[in-house]
Amino acid sequence: MGRWEPDARGRMLGAAMELFTERGYEQTTAGDIAERAGVTERTFFRHFSDKREVLFAGTEVMQQAVADAIAGAAAEATPLDAALAGMRAFGEVLEERREHAVRRSRIVAANPALQERELLKLAAMTDLAADGLRARGVDDLVASLAAQSAVAAFHVAFARWLADEAARPFGEILDEADAALRALR
Amino acid sequence: MGRWEPDARGRMLGAAMELFTERGYEQTTAGDIAERAGVTERTFFRHFSDKREVLFAGTEVMQQAVADAIAGAAAEATPLDAALAGMRAFGEVLEERREHAVRRSRIVAANPALQERELLKLAAMTDLAADGLRARGVDDLVASLAAQSAVAAFHVAFARWLADEAARPFGEILDEADAALRALR
DNA sequence: CCATCAATGTCAGTTACTGACATCGACGGT
DNA sequence: ACCGTCGATGTCAGTAACTGACATTGATGG
Numbered sequence: 402m403g404r405w406e407p408d409a410r411g412r413m414l415g416a417a418m419e420l421f422t423e424r425g426y427e428q429t430t431a432g433d434i435a436e437r438a439g440v441t442e443r444t445f446f447r448h449f450s451d452k453r454e455v456l457f458a459g460t461e462v463m464q465q466a467v468a469d470a471i472a473g474a475a476a477e478a479t480p481l482d483a484a485l486a487g488m489r490a491f492g493e494v495l496e497e498r499r500e501h502a503v504r505r506s507r508i509v510a511a512n513p514a515l516q517e518r519e520l521l522k523l524a525a526m527t528d529l530a531a532d533g534l535r536a537r538g539v540d541d542l543v544a545s546l547a548a549q550s551a552v553a554a555f556h557v558a559f560a561r562w563l564a565d566e567a568a569r570p571f572g573e574i575l576d577e578a579d580a581a582l583r584a585l586r
Numbered sequence: 587m588g589r590w591e592p593d594a595r596g597r598m599l600g601a602a603m604e605l606f607t608e609r610g611y612e613q614t615t616a617g618d619i620a621e622r623a624g625v626t627e628r629t630f631f632r633h634f635s636d637k638r639e640v641l642f643a644g645t646e647v648m649q650q651a652v653a654d655a656i657a658g659a660a661a662e663a664t665p666l667d668a669a670l671a672g673m674r675a676f677g678e679v680l681e682e683r684r685e686h687a688v689r690r691s692r693i694v695a696a697n698p699a700l701q702e703r704e705l706l707k708l709a710a711m712t713d714l715a716a717d718g719l720r721a722r723g724v725d726d727l728v729a730s731l732a733a734q735s736a737v738a739a740f741h742v743a744f745a746r747w748l749a750d751e752a753a754r755p756f757g758e759i760l761d762e763a764d765a766a767l768r769a770l771r
Numbered sequence: 772c773c774a775t776c777a778a779t780g781t782c783a784g785t786t787a788c789t790g791a792c793a794t795c796g797a798c799g800g801t
Numbered sequence: 802a803c804c805g806t807c808g809a810t811g812t813c814a815g816t817a818a819c820t821g822a823c824a825t826t827g828a829t830g831g
Binding site: 481 | 664665666667698701702703705706709727728730731732734735738739741742746762763766767768769770771
């Protein structure tokens with residue numbers, strides 16, 4: 402047994418969600434989160450590069466899922482098909498944590514600073530997708546545009562999935578966005 | 587004549603560009619900018635809501651140009667056509683300030699915090715474009731996707747325009763991105 | 772000549788972070 | 802059983818981004 406209670410990181414993640422929900426993001430200091438988690442503020446910043454990052458932990462899992470899906474897409478898939486396969490994989494990860502995703506997105510929606518960070522993560526996903534397409538031999542310009550288009554469809558579908566009263570599966574909503582995207586002239 | 591030298595804002599904008607170029611964004615404090623501009627730090631924060639904003643002044647002009655172009659697009663233009671017309675108008679404003687855009691983007695490229703802000707502004711543009719399309723009677727989902735696609739094309743074209751050795755006009759590069767976008771399957 | 776107003780200055784305070792150094796328990800080697 | 806190292810945490814001081822409250826001053830209209 403360690404000198405301290407185990408899973409400090411997990412406790413901070415939980416404390417942050419609680420406090421952000423209770424008082425809001427801006428009304429919560431990094432010290433507040435650390436205190437509730439039973440650590441010091443310094444430890445908080447050792448685990449998370451900044452205060453916002455506590456809401457964006459675990460993106461690596463998503464990124465891996467996306468990268469794998471793109472790399473593993475059928476050889477005859479078009480660039481857009483492959484990129485969208487990545488977004489579908491992303492959606493599957495989300496589906497497993499729907500409740501968490503909803504609560505989290507409420508917090509993010511209330512804060513421009515958090516929206517910025519979300520956009521940055523989405524941009525990282527776009528770059529990842531474009532890299533994946535280039536690795537499949539797709540031309541540079543086409544890779545960038547297919548990646549951006551796929552992420553655009555994801556973004557729109559994600560917002561609709563969150564707002565959906567009927568709790569329809571993400572894949573279904575993404576399919577609609579996909580169809581509408583391809584129908585654009 | 588005022589109590590102070592006129593155009594404090596303009597002096598701060600200039601001082602910021604100079605200092606960011608000389609030492610970099612992070613090595614420049616808000617106080618440094620204020621000092622070079624001959625004002626106090628407090629005045630800096632009265633003109634710019636935060637340190638990053640000094641690099642994003644004047645986006646209202648762009649936004650107006652985009653909104654006007656979308657509203658003024660031919661009635662028979664498709665949603666994507668109209669949204670891209672907005673991006674073309676954006677490009678024209680950029681073209682007038684190419685030198686400034688290049689220097690500015692170098693600073694932004696060197697800083698994740700500034701990239702975040704740029705993404706937020708781009709997202710605001712996307713929302714603006716989507717609003718413009720909806721005002722034309724375009725369906726909600728289609729408006730969102732057309733706006734996102736157009737901004738995606740803009741984004742890719744902008745990066746290529748900045749990197750272009752031959753200094754080709756933005757409109758030409760945007761046309762290529764447009765064509766590649768529509769060719770996606 | 773005076774009241775008002777807008778832009779700035781002054782100053783104190785909070786909070787997000789960072790660097791340097793100390794502490795302590797686990798663990799492997801001897 | 803002892804020791805040296807190591808990883809995770811604590812402690813503390815410091816910087817810089819903001820914010821609120823209040824004072825100052827020159828222009829301006831009456």
